[in-house]
Amino acid sequence: MLKNVKLFIVCSICALLFGGKTAWAGTDQLPKADGNILTIAVAWKQTAAEYRALYHQGFNLATQKVKDALRNGKSGGKPLAVLTDLDDTLLLPLNYWGALIESGKDFFDDALWDSWIAKYEMIPSPGALEFLNYCKDNGVEIYYVTNRDQGEDTYNLALESLKRLGFPYADEDHLTVLIETSNKEDAQKSVAEKFDVVCCLGDSLNDFKRAYYVKDIDERIALMENDKALFGDKFIIFPNPTDGHWIRAVFGESEPPANDENRQKFKEAAMKNKSKP
Ligand SMILES: [Mg+2]
Numbered sequence: 283m284l285k286n287v288k289l290f291i292v293c294s295i296c297a298l299l300f301g302g303k304t305a306w307a308g309t310d311q312l313p314k315a316d317g318n319i320l321t322i323a324v325a326w327k328q329t330a331a332e333y334r335a336l337y338h339q340g341f342n343l344a345t346q347k348v349k350d351a352l353r354n355g356k357s358g359g360k361p362l363a364v365l366t367d368l369d370d371t372l373l374l375p376l377n378y379w380g381a382l383i384e385s386g387k388d389f390f391d392d393a394l395w396d397s398w399i400a401k402y403e404m405i406p407s408p409g410a411l412e413f414l415n416y417c418k419d420n421g422v423e424i425y426y427v428t429n430r431d432q433g434e435d436t437y438n439l440a441l442e443s444l445k446r447l448g449f450p451y452a453d454e455d456h457l458t459v460l461i462e463t464s465n466k467e468d469a470q471k472s473v474a475e476k477f478d479v480v481c482c483l484g485d486s487l488n489d490f491k492r493a494y495y496v497k498d499i500d501e502r503i504a505l506m507e508n509d510k511a512l513f514g515d516k517f518i519i520f521p522n523p524t525d526g527h528w529i530r531a532v533f534g535e536s537e538p539p540a541n542d543e544n545r546q547k548f549k550e551a552a553m554k555n556k557s558k559p
Contacts, residue, residue, distance in 0.1 A: 318388045319548050323523040324379045333521060334408040340518045341409035344481055347515070348422055351480045363477035364417055365470055368428040368440065370485040370522045372414070372449070373404040379524060389540035390525050396432045399439055406447050407520065418450035422480065425473045426457045427489075429464045436461050464527075467492045483518045486526040490517045499531045499554070 327333055344364070351362050366372060378398045382391060417424055426444065430436050437459045444452035458469040466489065473479060487494035487506060494505050506513075513519060530536040532551045538544045 318383060318386070319545055320379075320388050320524065321383060324383050326523060327374075327379060328376055336521045337408040337410070340483070340520050341413040343514055344483060344518045345413055345416055347481045347518075348417060348420065351478070352420055352422070360476065360478040361421070361423065362480050363423040363425055363473055364480055364483065365425050365427060365473055366483040367485060367489040368426055368444075369404075369430070370407075370526070371483050371489070371520050372407055372410045372426075373443065373447070374407050375404055377401075377403040387540065389544065390529075390537050391540075392537055399430070399432050399443075400435070402443055402446055404443055404447070406449075411448065414450050423477065424449075424451045424456060425469075425477075426451075427460070427466045427469045428458070429460045429466075431461045464488060464495070465492050479516075481516055481518050483520070485520045485522040486528070487519075488527050490519075495527065497531055497534055499551075502528075502531050 348362070348364070369375060375395075375398070378395060381398065382394060385394070387394070414424055426440075426449075428440055430440055432439055437457075440459050441452060441454070441457055444457065460466065460469070470479075470482070482490050484490055487502070490512075491509070494502060496502050496505065509517070525536070527536060529538070533544055533547055538547075
């Protein structure tokens with residue numbers, strides 16, 4: 283009887299520690315803690331003042347860029363505009379990530395994301411509304427370009443999301459939603475034909491230039507390094523440790539399936555640089 287009680291207690295502790303993923307227990311290749319490889323990244327997004335400070339830093343830089351452009355006057359007679367991504371740049375999906383962790387999932391979940399988007403629980407990133415309204419008050423137009431795919435409702439969901447949060451220029455002239463492709467270049471070019479683009483805002487390199495859309499990790503880093511002078515200048519980048527095209531470089535796709543092979547790939551990515559024992 284006492285033996286059974288002890289066994290029950292041990293099993294209960296294991297279930298708590300591993301969140302039901304008991305297949306991981308006993309292997310030396312798998313993460314410890316609660317067994318969820320996303321936990322640290324999501325905990326940082328949810329709690330770190332540093333995470334929020336990086337948004338203020340980005341929008342402070344962007345505001346300074348706009349002020350300088352306004353002071354210098356229109357170049358080539360074109361009006362000023364700012365190009366921006368939506369998710370994880372202006373909008374933070376913190377409730378989605380919290381729900382994902384609570385449900386025990388350890389990779390991005392498209393079905394959960396699609397149903398969550400329709401709840402309109404995105405919140406503005408710190409400093410976003412102040413920056414966008416500063417632009418609007420000074421006659422600088424905002425062009426929103428996003429990749430999303432929630433089927434035929436995609437566009438309306440994205441537009442409504444901007445409207446509900448009171449974002450300026452939330453209309454069909456200023457919002458481009460790319461469903462079939464993540465290539466933002468055509469949309470960027472069409473804005474640049476009519477406007478002097480002060481800066482681009484994004485959380486993924488692809489938000490700035492399609493040339494960064496490569497799968498090799500080192501090539502991707504090298505391409506960014508070649509353009510290092512542009513960051514904090516024409517390109518204002520925001521932090522995203524949970525998803526984006528850096529994930530594509532690790533797994534070969536942006537939304538890899540949740541399986542042990544991919545969990546191992548994540549572990550190998552974490553050991554890309556390491557001391558010799
Ligand atoms: Mg984004």
